Structures are given as C-alpha cells and as structure tokens.
Amino acid sequence: MSVTPAWAAVAGVAGAVGAGVYIAAVADRAVGATVAGERGRAGRALGGPFRAAALWLVQGRATTERPDARAWALAPALYLGLAAVAVSVVPLTRNVTAVDVDAGLVLFGAAQALAVIPVFPNGWSSNSMLPLIGAFRFIAEALSYEMPNLLALLSVSVPASSLALGDIVTSQHHLWNVVRIPLGLPLFLFAGAGLAFWGPVDLPDGADLGGGTQAETSGAHLLAWTTGRLAMLFAISAMGAAAFLGGWLGPVLPGAAWMIVKTVALLVVLVSSRHLVARVRPERYVVISWAVLIPLALVNVIVAAAVSL
Amino acid sequence: MVVSRGRPGGPLARLAAGAEVPVFVARGLGAGDTEARLLGTSAVRVVASPRQATVLVVAGHVPPGMAEPLARVHDQIPPPRVTVWRTGAGAGALDAIRAAWPQATVVGPGDDVAATVVHAYREVLLGRRPTEQPRLADVEPAEWRGVGPYGQGGSGMTGGVPYGRPMAGRADDLRDGLSLDVVRVRMGPFLPAFPTGLVLAVTFAGDVVHAVEVDDLLTPGDGGLGAPLPDDAADSRGDPAARPVRIDGLERARCRHHLRWLARLLRLYGLEALGRRVALMAAAPVPEDIAHLRNLHRRLERAWVLGRVTAGVGVVTGDAAAQWGGVTARAAGLAVDARSGSPAYQALGFAPVTHEAGDGRDRWRQRLAEATQALELAGRAGDATVDDDHIEPAGQPAPADLAGALGTALTGQEWGDALATVASIDPVVHPGAGADRPARAEAAA
Numbered sequence: 001m002s003v004t005p006a007w008a009a010v011a012g013v014a015g016a017v018g019a020g021v022y023i024a025a026v027a028d029r030a031v032g033a034t035v036a037g038e039r040g041r042a043g044r045a046l047g048g049p050f051r052a053a054a055l056w057l058v059q060g061r062a063t064t065e066r067p068d069a070r071a072w073a074l075a076p077a078l079y080l081g082l083a084a085v086a087v088s089v090v091p092l093t094r095n096v097t098a099v100d101v102d103a104g105l106v107l108f109g110a111a112q113a114l115a116v117i118p119v120f121p122n123g124w125s126s127n128s129m130l131p132l133i134g135a136f137r138f139i140a141e142a143l144s145y146e147m148p149n150l151l152a153l154l155s156v157s158v159p160a161s162s163l164a165l166g167d168i169v170t171s172q173h174h175l176w177n178v179v180r181i182p183l184g185l186p187l188f189l190f191a192g193a194g195l196a197f198w199g200p201v202d203l204p205d206g207a208d209l210g211g212g213t214q215a216e217t218s219g220a221h222l223l224a225w226t227t228g229r230l231a232m233l234f235a236i237s238a239m240g241a242a243a244f245l246g247g248w249l250g251p252v253l254p255g256a257a258w259m260i261v262k263t264v265a266l267l268v269v270l271v272s273s274r275h276l277v278a279r280v281r282p283e284r285y286v287v288i289s290w291a292v293l294i295p296l297a298l299v300n301v302i303v304a305a306a307v308s309l
Numbered sequence: 310m311v312v313s314r315g316r317p318g319g320p321l322a323r324l325a326a327g328a329e330v331p332v333f334v335a336r337g338l339g340a341g342d343t344e345a346r347l348l349g350t351s352a353v354r355v356v357a358s359p360r361q362a363t364v365l366v367v368a369g370h371v372p373p374g375m376a377e378p379l380a381r382v383h384d385q386i387p388p389p390r391v392t393v394w395r396t397g398a399g400a401g402a403l404d405a406i407r408a409a410w411p412q413a414t415v416v417g418p419g420d421d422v423a424a425t426v427v428h429a430y431r432e433v434l435l436g437r438r439p440t441e442q443p444r445l446a447d448v449e450p451a452e453w454r455g456v457g458p459y460g461q462g463g464s465g466m467t468g469g470v471p472y473g474r475p476m477a478g479r480a481d482d483l484r485d486g487l488s489l490d491v492v493r494v495r496m497g498p499f500l501p502a503f504p505t506g507l508v509l510a511v512t513f514a515g516d517v518v519h520a521v522e523v524d525d526l527l528t529p530g531d532g533g534l535g536a537p538l539p540d541d542a543a544d545s546r547g548d549p550a551a552r553p554v555r556i557d558g559l560e561r562a563r564c565r566h567h568l569r570w571l572a573r574l575l576r577l578y579g580l581e582a583l584g585r586r587v588a589l590m591a592a593a594p595v596p597e598d599i600a601h602l603r604n605l606h607r608r609l610e611r612a613w614v615l616g617r618v619t620a621g622v623g624v625v626t627g628d629a630a631a632q633w634g635g636v637t638a639r640a641a642g643l644a645v646d647a648r649s650g651s652p653a654y655q656a657l658g659f660a661p662v663t664h665e666a667g668d669g670r671d672r673w674r675q676r677l678a679e680a681t682q683a684l685e686l687a688g689r690a691g692d693a694t695v696d697d698d699h700i701e702p703a704g705q706p707a708p709a710d711l712a713g714a715l716g717t718a719l720t721g722q723e724w725g726d727a728l729a730t731v732a733s734i735d736p737v738v739h740p741g742a743g744a745d746r747p748a749r750a751e752a753a754a
Binding site: 031033034035036037038044050051052055057059060061062071129133137197202205206207208209210211214215216217219274275277278279280281282283 | 315319321324325327328329331351356357358360361363385386387388389435492494500501502515516575576577579580581582583585586589612614615617619622637661671688723724725726728729
C-alpha cells in the first residue's frame, strides 16, 4: 500500500471527476443529437456543456416558500462528494490510486449506498409537492438498487480473495470478470444507473414529476446537482472498468490508457441509455428488483465462488 | 426572493448566450404547432420545469382563470428571463397582450417563433434588453393562521389550516390496507404532459391517487389574453367558412396532431431525443413521409421497455371506452369513427383502424397507425371533400362527464401511471370541462 500525498490525491480525483463529467455531458449531447436525427452537431456538443454551465452560473437563484435552505444547499455538495469518494478508490494503474485502501470495494459500496442521504433532502427541502414525491420515491427504492449493486460488486472479490481493488484487477490477468462472471457487469451498471437515477431508472427526477427532486432547482444549484449525477455515472463506469473489464490490463497501450478507454466506453453506454430506453414504472421496478435482480445477483456470487474453486 | 449572480453582458453571460435556449412552453387554448416547432429546433431545449427555463413561451389563448397560474409560472423562471407570446391574429389580440404584458415579445402565427425565442434570449443575456420583473408580489399565499407551538391551529392534531393549506388528513388506503395521510394537490394547468387547460385537484395517499376532481379554468370572460392559433390540429375542421372540407388537408392535420401527441408522450417517458425526432416529422408531413412513419412504428414496437411500461397502464375498455369515444374507443377495439359513414372516405377505401387492449400501449399504437393511415388517405384523396357530419376530430373528445371518466381511469394508480394515463388519453378540454364540444356547435351555427 503506497501513500499518495494529500494534495496529489485531491488534485487527481478533482481532475478525473472534471474530465469524466465533461465527457459524460458531451456524450449525452452527441448521442441525443444522433437519436434526434440531427447531423453536424458534433462541434456544438463539445462546447455545449461549458455554455450550459455558464447559463446556470449567470442565473439567479430562485427560492420557494419556506424551504429548508441549509439542507437544500448541502444536498448537491454531499452528492458530488460521495461521487468523488467513490472515484478516489478506483486505481488508474497498478501504482496510481488516489486513496489506496485495503477495502476499497467496501468504501466504494458505502459511498454508493449513502446516495440516499443527499437525494432525499434535495427533494424534501424545497417544500414543494413534486420534488417531495421524487424524494420519497428514492427512499422507497434505494434498497432495490443498492442490493443488486453491492452483490454484483461483491462477486468480483471472490476470485481475487481480496477487497482491495489492485488485487481485484490483478486477479483478471488471465480472464476478465466480465467473461468469468457474466451477470456481474450488467447488474452492476443497471443498479448503478439507479443510484445515479439516470435514464430508464430516473425515477426521483423523472419527467412525470416535472424534474422530480430538481423540479424547483435552478442556477448554480442545478449545475452542482447535474455535475454530481454525471460524476456518479463516471464513478460507476470507472469501477465497472476496474472490477469487470480488467482495469489497466491490456496489450500495447500503457495501462492508464486502457483504463481510460474502458471507463469512457462504459460511461458512453450508461449515458446513452437515457436516449434509448424508456423510463420504467416505479412499482414494477421494485418487484423486478426483488424477484429477479437480487436472486440473479446471489446466483452470480455463487457462480463467482464456483469458478474460483 | 432572488439572489442575482451573473451580470448580463459580462463574460460569463456572453458565453451563456451561445447555449441551447432553455424554454418552458405554457400551452394556452389553441396552442397549435408552437411546442412542436420549438422541440424541432436544435438551438432550443424544451424543459420540464419553469425553474430550469430562461424563456417562457406562451401559446394561444389564455382565459382569465389561467392568468394567475401563468403569472406564477413566469415568476418561477429565474432571472434573467424573457417571455415570448405566440398568438393567433384575433381582433386586437396582439395589442391586448402588449398592454397586459408590456415586457413580453408578441408574435403572430406567421412569425418564426423559434428564431424569436433565440433572439430574445441572446438580447437579455447580452444586456441589451432588461430581464423581466415578477408579475406577482412576493407575499405569503395565505396569512399565518396557525395556533399553538406547531401551528396546526383549530382542534385536534390535524384540524388547522396554517398558511391556508390543510394539514394532511387520513383516508382508507386503496392499495394494501396501510392507511396513509392524504394530501390534496392541484395539478396543472401548465404541467408539460397534461392536456391543454386541464387542472386536476388530486387527493394523494402517499403517491397513490385517491380521488380526482376537474377544476374549470377555461370559462371565457374579461381578462383573457391572446387568440387561438389557426393550426390547431386537434379539431382539424379546417376553415369554418370553407365547406365542404378537403380530405387531404384534414388528414394531414390529423397526422400532425398525432405526431405532436407522440412527441410529448415520448418526452414523458424520458425519451427526449426521440421526441425531438418525432416533432421534426410532425412539422409538415407529406405523403412521402409514410416510409419514415412506418420505420418509426417498427422502431417503437422493437423498443421492448417502452412496450412493457405502457402495457396494462390506464386500461379503458368496454362502456368506459364507449363513453370516451374517438381514439380511446378505437384503441379498445370499438370501430367508432365518423368517417365510416362518408361516401367520400368509402371511395378512398377507408376502414377504421382498431386495437384491442385499450391500454397505454395500444393508444400509442393506435395513434401511430392512424397517423400513417391519415397520410395514405391524404395521398389518395386528390381534391375529394367531406361534409361536416363525417369529420372525425383528430383530438380525443372529452366526454360529457370528464371528471367522472378521469376519476374512473385514475383512481388507485400511482402518480406516474396516472399521469401517463392522462397523457395517453389526452382529452381536448373545453370550457365547462365536459360540456358538448363547442367547435361542433359553432360549425352548425
């Protein structure tokens, strides 16, 4: 376990999250323009995130009737912070990890599971009906995301006999986990999208609630919230790349390049889901999660144990 | 209260001036193709909440009952903000809006609303035009009437009405027997997925709809602003002065109406980009677009999740479907269509399309099939005409008892499903919220 200087770790995580959020925002625009049948919008997609962010910074902050202002202001910062914690444990290469702890997998899982803490006050604090429904939706469903998410993540620790992410990547030297434990990655990505409430599982912030927990948010607050969500998608992609796609392992290119390529590929898949798949129904999702996804995730852990024997 | 950060005209604002323009569309009566035009413009992004918009676009006629909700929506937009009002060319409509909303830009049906929106947005961000001031005073909606340390007032824990709103009450649960607090909330009239002008007073138990009532905000009277736009395909009766009506024009309007409806429905399911694609198709469909429509239909049929989330939601069949009539009845297998009795349509080989299940999925299948059929008919129709009795409106007519019909359809559903049901039926709401269709009465007069 190597020790990284604190400033380097903070700068590294901030840089990675910034780059990841930008790539996610560009991919979202590019895929959206393609699905909408608009050609020649690629150049605008590159500058689009900066212009949208500038508008949010220029906008005044409108407030609601009797909000819980402190909790409201804290929610996006907390969510972004959790995403940064999740990113910090993922190794870029064999020797480069912002926070190299023995139980990186557990810390990542904890950051994911705590997502419910900022999402609820984001909806509740504005003292408004639709955001409140969004907040309660997330409370009702968070466990249905967290269980398959953590079980899928757990499966990769079995063949590695370790909770350290470095060991988990190294254990894929001969065979990536996406092949060895095939159910793991889809389950992890789907449940991860739920924790970032993105695309087909965007239930707390869905269009049926006029934007849900963010329906009353504008300006810099909305910028922070959107950044937090994209950062969480980036954290999930980075972890997916390390835990299931062999992280830095790969021929010819340096390890860091492989890790970046794999992370961006997963990020594009996650971001694109918003434009390709309709939003599911909240009640049905809970049933599907407990009746199908969680049993599948348990089977996946058993499969992982069996192939490790 | 609003805390202003950026300075219009500053470097940040100049960068922001090139952003996609976030627009909230407030659909009045006869909003025409305004929303579809904006959806089909890549420089514009139509947003779901006024909090996320910079430009408010008001379309068509806003009756007096909707004036205050509109002002509220306006004030929810964070500054810098501008309003663009698109109105039909009714007598003095433009001048009346300019007098009542002096800060707004008013455009007529012939103007390019999207270009006006982009221009107004740039002007306000570059500081060449002042941001609009709030329309309502920033006061409590009702005075503090709470009594005691927790403000519940009255007698008992849930007796009072602090700030004019009742505390949550109790009611038997419809779902699983767990009795929850009930809260009464008004939804509409500018909720993006809602039919134009619909306001529902919904009683929620948790997120389950316990009861719905229809509020009528549409009664005409003094203080109404703007005029309906001419291209309101929902009625698709064409010019009342020109009778009989040409079939090709009618059917193209039907296709436009169904595609606009589909664009809105797809956005409700989070498929914004696909909604934009459909809105582009809805702009001016010509018979040559039939292949594109068939492609779209195949694509949506292949979208497994969309099929799963719309199947079985908002089932309206049998007598209830007959009460609704129109598209909703045909989606439930009832071949009721005024065109069936028309010799002109019979000569074109018309037979009503129907589906069976009467659920959300069959309603989008039905509308898409009717849109395709409409283009086929328009292509074959030549200069054939139809008399007034055999015009089938493209929009879903509201039944006489709209509140009862919606109550049956929505009660007991989770809010997301209830909204999906309202959006997929999409009744054309008229003043009196259920009185017979005035368009028919006018045409007869």
